Amino acid sequence: MTIIVALLVFSIIVFIHELGHFTFAKMNGVKVHEFSIGMGPKIYSIKKDTEYSIRLLPLGGFVSMEGEDEESSDPRSFGAKSILQRASIIFAGPFFNIIFTIILFIPIFIFIGSQTTTLGGVTENGPAYSAGVKVGDTIEAIDGKKVNSWQDVIQSLNESDGSDVKLSIDRNGQNKEISVTPKKGEDGRYVIGIETKVERNILTSIKNAFTTTYDMTVQMITFVGQLFTGTVPGGVGNSVSGPLGVISIVSEAAKMGIVNIMYIAAVLSLNLGIINLVPFPALDGGRLFMLAIEAIRGGKKLDPNKEAMINMVGLGALMIFMVFITYKDILRLF
Incomplete structure (x- = not known):
């Protein structure tokens, strides 16, 4: 049962992230081909203007937009939008995760004081x-x-x-x-x-939700800096968890009640938001960095094929890192 709760929490956090991208894509008139929760084979989908799907592996999700990683002459394509519009769509995913963190913290502080x-x-x-x-x-x-x-x-x-x-x-x-x-x-x-x-009052809880989110954000940014400089206390392998480690943490929290689950969900949501803003290829931060370069070049776009290749290399590096972290998770679990 706790495993199911862990997967549900993970899926909700990913859903919130992708909902940010999806909402701002629609607001800016971008054609969205698919809004998917999960990866791998489809287990359910419904198609309107956009195909909404649930896939077998609840360990991710994506929003597939017209012209996101390729050339497109469609006026509703992602690439046809202004730099500011594209930046808002990309930033919306992490932003929704940060807002979701604050929303989760408010009832937590109301309950615990x-x-x-x-x-x-x-x-x-x-x-x-x-x-x-x-x-x-x-x-x-x-x-x-x-x-x-x-x-x-x-x-x-x-x-x-x-x-x-x-x-x-x-x-x-x-x-x-x-x-x-x-x-x-x-x-x-x-x-x-x-x-x-x-x-225990709503106004104080709202204030603490914002201040706690801010404090945790500063701590996470500091940790990311240590991660890239190799100065993480205890080593990277012992300080970072992959999907297996996250599911294990949420499963343990599920045994202690709904407040603990909400707290862990808030921390994970903020983690997802902050990590995605790191300027590394394939992450939202990497895409924002590319847009910044485009802006510096006076609006001259980068070659979509080259940009897609850079993102593929970044994704490959992230996958290798994920395999390493998953291996460490398995050692910790067993």
């Missing part, structure tokens, strides 16, 4: 308690640096490395400054014995 910089608990005889910090205090800054989230509080305390920190707090409308000495916790991080107050 949103962490705030107001204190819901102070450990008795802990560093903060001994310094005079009280439940209900709101931390506004640490060492003069404004904090906007509970994560900022945790990070600032951990970066103190055990040195005194000055908390700027709001207590019933009055500003106070309290000096506290963090101590190292069991997990190795520096703490002062405080707990966040959790709030």
Whole structure:
């Protein structure tokens, strides 16, 4: 059952991505031959102006557009559209994944609550308690640096490395400054014995959905940079998962309830969106890079056949990388 849930989650994320391409292609008057979820042989299809199909392997999908990778004289072809129109169609896939991530995070934060910089608990005889910090205090800054989230509080305390920190707090409308000495916790991080107050409301949840998506995006971009420079902690093979690894992760999350499934789906959706924006051939980012070159050349188009060849080479490289990652997934699973 958990495998089915994992495949369903994966399919939904791919569907959202391809829906972005499809929606903007239709909006810009591009002829779409097929909108497919899955790869391999067709198991179901219905044809109107566009053929909508479901294929056997739920590990991908595609939108087939007129003149996307070949010459076409059709005025509704992808190549006949302006650079901005084509860029919007390509960018729409990753963009829909990012928006989907935010949408998933909102009910997650409504359910589990949103962490705030107001204190819901102070450990008795802990560093903060001994310094005079009280439940209900709101931390506004640490060492003069404004904090906007509970994560900022945790990070600032951990970066103190055990040195005194000055908390700027709001207590019933009055500003106070309290000096506290963090101590190292069991997990190795520096703490002062405080707990966040959790709030459950829609506005705070929407705000946290955006900020969490932004923070995770920054982390993913950093990881992609490490991936290309070969500086990934633990090595590429141990830090990246392919379809098998993803299905395994989602399957484990499925055992722990719907909120965990939604969280993993949000992370995977954001991953798909960010990775696809990497300027590598065959990825959406690679196609956007080609359009940027076309714009620099004053609108002079690249040879479609050469561009298709570049994308084929890029796809081949990605397939080889996927085989390597799948091999690592199998070793981890068994």
